[in-house]
Amino acid sequence: MRIYKKGDIVDIKGMGTVQKGMPHKCYHGKTGRVYNVTQHAVGIVVNKQVKGKILAKRINVRIEHIKHSKSRDRKGDIVDIKGMGTVQKGMPHKCYHGKTGRVYNVTQHAVGIIVNKQVKGKILAKRINVRIEHIKHSKSRDSFLKRVKENDQKKKEAKEKGTWVQLKRQPAPPREAHFVRTNGKEPELLEPIPYEFMA
Template sequence: MPRISTYLRPFHVGDIVDIKANAAEQKGMPHKYYHGRTGVVYNIAPRAVGVIVYKVVGNRYMEKRVNVRVEHVKHSKCRDDFLKRVKENAAKKKAAKEKGESLPVAPRESRIIIHRCFPCPTIMSLSFSVHEVQNTQPAPNEVAITRGNVQANEAVQATASHLPSPSVQSSATDDADEDECEEDDLERSGIV
């Protein structure tokens, strides 16, 4: 038997409620699909409430109106944190207005930050080269065509000879930039 406080809870149209079936009372039980769902009260009856619940049917949401006895319904706490935050913000605004101050500004809008120590990477495709399909390893500028004649193969090799060979760029300027960035970071953190 449900306790007396279950029947004394006041429900109003527009309240957000959780449907939680109570097996101690079999009358007015919701279907198992609605157990654990949250909905809005749209109707009040002497022993029951009407709740609007959204149900996924195919590719759409259907608005289902379910009549459930009050034993199977309780007030939802989903808005408690939001309402608490609204009250706190209202109190902060009132206190700031009395002091003649303004509240902190809203979050800044999106922007792009480019730091000189961490430049934006340039994304580009690698140079194209066709290697001859053989048992041997191809040379760096060697080009081959798996299907085709010898003339086409020679033409492709001629164009590939003009391509620059890939090289690794490592210079003293890169090391100097890294050292400079590390010094800036240390200064900013207050270590130096």
């Protein structure tokens, strides 16, 4: 599902497979600016010519009928494949639903993705074409990129102070020595029952 924000410039393109929230034919192919975002639709300000005057009209359109004026997907981007049932065109096969791949080609309405597929004992790098409605940017590298920024900041601060800093992630250490209070209860020794040979 595409993510839109206020101020985004989008192209309006009515999709025949989705009847709900379809724009009027006079807005088909026009470009407008997003002014409101709801769960399934967006409000768009678009110019309309009426009797020689150009008026700024506000319309509500479902997100299936619009797309970003310039595709945000670029070669090398990591994306998640998530089939959207409301858009039948360019759907991924069910075996690719929920998988993550890397974009290797971008076209007007779709992207080419390299994604791994297990075939018996082998993992093959498959190339598939999917429409942009069925993908979203992956957040798998967000934590890594955040850690890189934090490490750079730590290195900069350590260099200024002239100290050494540990940048590698460390496993959780074992519990330190501590006292366990019994609150007046006698401790009980637990041990396995000794083996007895029964003739």
